[in-house]
Structure formats: C-alpha cells, structure tokens
Amino acid sequence: MKKLLYIIPFLFLALLFVQCTDEISNNIIIPDPTCTDGIQNGDEVGIDCGGSNCEPCEDAIGGLDFSGIYVQEDQVGRPAVSIVFVTLGLRDAYNTTIPSELTVNFQQDMQANLMLHNPAYATNILGQDAAAFTSLLSKDVLWVGQTGVATFYDGTNILTGRRLQDDVMDFHLLLLYGGADVNNPLNDGTNNQPLLIRDGVSENDKPFLANFPYLASPF
Secondary structure, eight states, rough: HHHHHHHHHHHHHHHHHHHHHHHHHHHHHHHHOOOTSSSSOOSSSTTBSSTSOOGGGGGGGOOOOOOOOOOOOOOOSTTHHHHHSSSSGHHHHHHHGGGGGGGHHHHHHHHHHHHOOTTTTOTTTTTHHHHHHHHHHHSSOOOOSSSSOSSSSSOBBSSSSSTTTOOHHHHHHHHHOOSSTTSSOBBBBBBTBBBBBSOOOOOOOSSSOOOOSSSSSOO
C-alpha cells in the first residue's frame, strides 16, 4: 500500500511533464522584432529600419524608405503612344491618369488625332476601325501571354508581350498607315506612295547581350 502511495505522485508528475512538452512543441514561438535581426518585421518599413523603433531607412546601411505617398508621373506600358495620339496640352494629364480611366477620358481625343495623322484611315491589319484602334491604344498597359510566344508583333502573334528585338515603332506605323492588308500595306513606298510604315531603324548599333540584363552595351 505504501509503495502505491509513492508511485501515484510520480505518475502525476510524469503526465504533467508530457502535457507541458506537447503544448510547447505544438506552438510556434515568435521572437520580438528587433532592429538587428536581419528581417523586416514589426512596423519596420525596410529591413531593420523605419517604423517606431528603428533608425530611418535612409540612415540605415543598405536600407530604403518606401514610406509616404506616391504619385504616378508617367505611363510605361506602351511608350510613345501619348506623344503620337494625345493632344500636346493633355499629355501630362494622360500620364498621371490610372490605366482603368484612360479610355473614357482620352479615347475621343486620340481618335481625333488619329484622323489628323491619317485622314484616309479606315481599318488596320487587326480589323479595327478608328474607334476600336484608339480604344486599344488608350489602355496604356502591356499584356503578357502566359502561354505561347511573347511578342509585340511577329507576323502571327500580336500584343502578347514584348521582346527586346521587337520593332515597336514599325508596328505602330503599320497600324496607323498600313491599311487592312498586311501583305499589301499602304504607304510602303511603292507606287509613288510615301514610306510611312517604317522608321528606317531595323536593328541596334550594338547586338543584345546573351546574358542578363540582355540589353545592348552602351556606346
């Protein structure tokens, strides 16, 4: 009987220890954020910088402060669209308008300028009349196809992305002045027509690099 009384307390302590061990192993202990732990946590705005406890990011080694209010200054999806198709006095407003609001605010202005550039415009190689073409242009975004070939235009695929070697200006000129038949474009320099579907620049002065960042080396 005395042995049993001695064993019971030990069994109770053993069960208590097992229970505590399980509770610790089933919980993740997250340390308090510090300004020297090498990760962005707490209310830091960069790695170990900014927020209420750490040094400002501009004063931290290798840190950047991305806090504050940002203002859009330019469209970057299809550069040069605003230069050709948006009235000069409206270009700043165009560049600071979010893409989802561009069509309603600028499509009609772009269509008017399209007809100034080419009064004979009817349909382009995409089968678009003036309203459809300028609606496409007004959405200054660059689509990227998740499958297939990524290209601005390669004769088959159209606006599925952009490669460095894509001749973007020639494609824009073809859409603007080339008419509906890609195999027999207008304004191509034949039959006494002006050459308006090419800019005359067919390649870089230097070749593209084979490795990242792939851009041609500077002069």
